[in-house]
Amino acid sequence: MAEFGSQQILKPGLYVVATPIGNLGDLSPRAKHILSEVDMVACEDTRVTAKLMTANLIKKPLVPYHEHNGPVARPKILAKLAAGGKVALVSDAGTPLISDPGFKLVAEAQDAGHYVSAVPGPCAAIMALSLAGLPTDRFLFMGFPPGKRGARESWFKAEARTHASLVFYESAKRLKDCLADAAGVLGTREAAVCRELTKRFEEVRRDDLMALASYYAQAETPKGEIVVVIGPPEEQTDGDATALDMETLLIAALKHMSVKSAAAFVAELTDVPKKAIYTRALALTKDS
Ligand code: SAM
Secondary structure (H helix, E strand, O other), X not given: OOOOOOOOOOOOEEEEEOEOOOOHHHOOHHHHHHHHHOOEEEEOOHHHHHHHHHHOOOOOOEEEOOOOOHHHHHHHHHHHHHOOOXXXXXXXXXXXXXXXXXXXXXXXXXXXXXXXXXXXXXXXXXXXXXXXXXXXXXEEEOOOOOOOHHHHHHHHHOOOOOOOEEXXXXXXXXXXXXXXXXXXXXXXXXXXXXXXXXXXXXXXXXXXXXXXXXXXXXXXXXXXXXXXXXXXXXXXXXXXXXXXXXXXXXXXXXXXXXXXXXXXXXXXXXXXXXXXXXXXXXXXXHHO
């Protein structure tokens, strides 16, 4: 039977607590209880966590724990645990350790024999999977893509044959270039751009990857926070499932764009000269 443990007496130890990704109502009763009972809260940015604590009328010492101060902050947190303290670890939003700091702290606390537990809750990647309408039986969480084009293309190529939905975080500013690279490498798979989850302007845009790339190539830079989910590749029978030629890209692009835009778009993704692509695009549109 399910146990409602929100009023449990806390044992000394480390509690990894998930917090809302945009909607304050998503802090669970147990998360709130644990934040009220610990001796201190280790957090990425004390200003961000102070807002969450104030909104829930909780006052506790906040200590910074982020990617730059780990080697200095960890021994202090471990000393607190060794002295029988109760410590919560939170990140700015969502589940700590998921593209956020914390795994070394968890490992070192466990290695030192301390009690470590977690309070599950919001996670942008998992919420995106709930809403993308794409297969979830196997998925690969990839964190953030590299910022530079060549590295990003290699990043996608490395997973082009992985039979799983690919889930990753991306900034609004880089979305357009990232989707263009993803479409260039992975082709016309189904995908979803999930934006501002749990917030007022929550939006899920699902289409084939090429259509999404073309939409964001022409749209204004979107606002807010984004998770991208790309469906798995179709089962292939030939040896090279991922090699996409100019023709395949062009045919897909012409479904969503003018001849001129499609030629420019495909030229961006391939080494083929734009003029040759334009000529072929004209021929293809005449044929059809
Ligand atoms: N640990 C967090 C989690 O569990 O979701 C993720 C932290 S990661 C540093 C932050 C990224 O998560 C953002 O840049 C964005 O890509 C994604 N994200 C966070 N909140 C989101 C939201 N409300 N809607 C869409 N994406 C979100």
